[in-house]
Amino acid sequence: MRRIVRTLAVLGAVALSACSGGGSVLNFDGSAKGDRVILTVQAPSNIARVVPGGSLPISAVTVRGSENGFVNSNRYIWSAALTTGLQYPAFELGQTKPCASVTLTVPGPVTTPLVADFSLYITIDPTNEANILFSPPPVIPVPPGLPAGSVVNQAAANFPYCVVVSATNIDSKAVGSITVAVVNPLAPTQ
Numbered sequence: 001m002r003r004i005v006r007t008l009a010v011l012g013a014v015a016l017s018a019c020s021g022g023g024s025v026l027n028f029d030g031s032a033k034g035d036r037v038i039l040t041v042q043a044p045s046n047i048a049r050v051v052p053g054g055s056l057p058i059s060a061v062t063v064r065g066s067e068n069g070f071v072n073s074n075r076y077i078w079s080a081a082l083t084t085g086l087q088y089p090a091f092e093l094g095q096t097k098p099c100a101s102v103t104l105t106v107p108g109p110v111t112t113p114l115v116a117d118f119s120l121y122i123t124i125d126p127t128n129e130a131n132i133l134f135s136p137p138p139v140i141p142v143p144p145g146l147p148a149g150s151v152v153n154q155a156a157a158n159f160p161y162c163v164v165v166s167a168t169n170i171d172s173k174a175v176g177s178i179t180v181a182v183v184n185p186l187a188p189t190q
Contacts, residue, residue, distance in 0.1 A: 034062030034071035037167050037176030045092040048165075048180040051188055052157070053138035055123075060130045060167040062174055074130035075170040080118035080180075082140075086162050088181040099162035099181065102140055104155055114155060116143055118163050134165055136182045159184035 041048045042057040050056035062071040087096035101113040118136065125131040140155045159182070166177040183189075 033172035034064045034073065034169055034174045035172070036064075036174050037062050037076070037169055038068070039165065039167060039176050039178040041178070041180075047089055047092070048178050049160075049183050049188065050134065050136060050180060051185045052136050052182055053185075055133045055135040056180060058132050058134055058165055058178065058180075060169075060176060062169045062172060071172070073169055073171045074128055076129050076167040077170060078119070078122050078124060078132055078165070078167050080122055080134060080163050080165045082114060082116045082118050083162050083164050083179075084113040084115055086164070086179055088160065088162050088179045090181070097160075097181075099179075100158035100160060102155060102157050102161050104142070111156075114140070114143065122165070130167075132165075134163070134180060136163060136180075157182075159187075 037060050039058055039060050040046055042059065048056065048058070060074075060076050062073050063069060064071050082102060083099065084101045086099045088099055089095070090097040102116075103111040104114050105111050121135050121137060123133040123135065125133075140157050142155050161182050163180045163182060164177050165180055166175060168175045
């Protein structure tokens, strides 16, 4: 009986020492830094889709290793960029569709795709930096800073256009992103 108690005590001490200093079965080197960030949306089937003027909740989590071990670090720098030429996940099984472009029409008439910083349309949760609301504008503004002499007649949104929302973990510098489709309000499931 004493041998069993002694054996259990030794096994318990070994198990505790293996976990001391922040180590665990997912983290043998004692480091608490993640190697990537996973972004998810609070929507059915995790398809990132929103109408202009609406809001889409997005959450970030920092993970580590091939098993996506959770890293307790919720400090992020968020950014968003209007893009062109991407694909977005349109269906639950991962099938994708092409993103349309937002175009600028200048006198001539010449059209050019618009890529712009959309970070202004991110609202960070003040109680948890891992959660945001992405709210694309109802009408895309004409960007400032065009070359001298150019006059833009209009910025036309062809639907669905895409915005890449990214989160960078402040502690580990790990980055993750999600492509958000801004869809036509008249056909939001496109």
